[in-house]
Amino acid sequence: MSVYMVERELEGIAMEDLAAAQKAAIATAEKHAAAGEPVRYIRSTFAPGDGRCLCLFEARSPEAVARVNDEANIPYVRVTEVLDLAP
Template sequence: MEVFMVERSLKGIPMDQLAAAQQRAIRTAAEMTAAGTPIHYLRTTFVPEDGRCMCLFESGSCESVEALNRKAQIPFDRVRPALDLRP
């Protein structure tokens, strides 16, 4: 599986709505995995000042990550392959 970064513009989103979106992403990833499309939510980084949000997923394809976000009804600007450089 590869890592994909989802870029979002969420300026002004309340923290409870951001947390709810994160929970939907986690739940939808579990549902898709159980249905045969392996995908794993990794983490989110959010910059409240300008609303930039980056979420990382492990998946077999960019299309699967896009499908997850559509199914979970979480807006996104784009999905790109990424490197997760953990220490």
């Protein structure tokens, strides 16, 4: 499976709404995985100064990641395959 970055523009989002979006992403990814479409939420990074949010998912395709985010009703700009270079 590959890692995909979901780019979001969430300027002005309340922290409670950001937490709810993260929970929705996790729950929807788990639902898809249980149904046989493996998608795993990894983590998010949020820049409150300008509202940029980058979320990492593991999946077989960018379309699977897009489906999860569409179903969770979380806005995004694009889904891009990336290399997760965590130490």
